[in-house]
Amino acid sequence: MATRGKSGTGSSYPSNVHIGIGGWTFEPWRDNFYPAGLAQAKELRYASRHLTAIEINSTYHGTQKRTSFVKWRDETPDGFVFSVKANRFATNRRVLAEAGDSISRFLDSGIAELGGKLGPVVWQFAPTKQFDAEDFEAFLALLPASVEGVKLRHVLEVRHESFACDAYVKLARKYKAATVFTDSPKFPSMADLTADFVYARLMESNARLATGYGPKALDQWTARVQAWSEGKAPDDLPRVSDSDGRLKAKEVFLFFINGAKERAPAAAQALLGKLGWRPATDDNL
Template sequence: MAEASARSTTQSHEAPIARVGIGGWSFAPWRDNFYPARLTQSRELEYASRQLTAIEINSTYHGTQKRTSFAKWRDETPDGFVFSLKASRFATNRRVLAESGESIARFLDSGIAELGDKLGPIVWQFAPTKPFDPEDFEAFLALLPASVEGRKLRHVLDVRHESFMTLDYLKLARKYKAATVFTDSDKYPSFADLTADFVYARLMRCAQTLRSGYAPKALDAWGERVQAWAAGGRPEDLPQVDASAPAKRKREVFVFFISGAKERAPAAAQALLARLGWQAPPWEAGAKGK
């Protein structure tokens, strides 16, 4: 992949108003409606990273990845591209979160720093059956380091039990400067309270019957919400626990189209990026037949 590595040092994404992407890059249905015909699977990340501005890596949730894999992913993508990572489930799917120190360290020391400047937020996803225990949850947050191998870390909390929709949770998340996932779903708690200096949204309503996953009006609305977040404001039409929380300075925004009709996720992400004024760089014509 030396050719792709060389391109990644010269071709870059112009800074978008938000990072918008999908979960992973290896999904068979995308070979029918996203990837060019005859594109080899080994070049799917190279292609996807030039049509989107971020990808959430989900394989890190299920098992430990190799340090060499993170380096390879870094080299296959253009400058300015960002990966977010789902942290290991062994750190979050446990009865006592305060006892997850070893699992947290194993994940963070697996080589994620090899992503370099392309290392984005770390998503800690909790089970829907895990209720909010203030003491235990704070003990977990205290285990999350600010950096790894010299790379600053940004932590995101994907809480999936209704008991987290409290002021006590928000105070803890803000104390530890961890963002809270806004989940666009009826299945999980959905609240847009700001708890960090960046925003992380996971949109889960892609419909198979819609070519772009979301209806045009819905994508227009998301474009407006992203712009509000990026400018330091708060979308007034999203649910919040504490509507009185003050808005702050401009924020970096991450939006991922996840779940739902996954085959439509790339189209939805591209449609939102277009509404935010971002243009994908041209794909090399010669790559389509390789």
């Protein structure tokens, strides 16, 4: 595998792996991640040079300005990736087939300005939203393959146990949309590949551990990420279907989200280190 370019170093780090956190503005991180005295305006610059990806969550709660996406793109190094959480008005509705206007409004808000730094778009559904094959397929049919000339990759974060079925897996594969894998016992954990990339959101960090996850857990995730990055399927994660759908992962996106959020950057950095990545130096912070 080739190594990542300007954003970090490490001869063994697979360039198709992106690991990070949700957002970059969180007050407790100013005690244990960001250097003392670092201006808040420079936090994204710092985070993007000590991680390889960030999931933008503010887009879930409200529309962001097009100029913000331009600014975020320009502040981050080559090779860095943002995933973007879709606006909640598109997914938190009784009839998903009626989400067309909300989907368009979100996609047209300026996410294409991220250009080559645009990773997957995450469509998160409420824990109460049950699987209705007809309505869900109508929603998937509304998701375009590109916006403003920029290719889109879609991720489905389904949070009701009714989605843990063959019918859902087949439908997601039909539309080439990835399914979030989570380690949280609150939501269905499905490692079934439904697209040609993997998207994991890890939510079980422990505040008592400096790195959020202990050494054994980090070793396990290192092995899983390495397997995915090589187009293999980890054999220790739950799946719904016996079939692999003839899919192999070409890219891996993994974010430490929720749980003990104050430990998320340390967890991401620990996993990156185990995979052979080292942060690039930046004297302009």
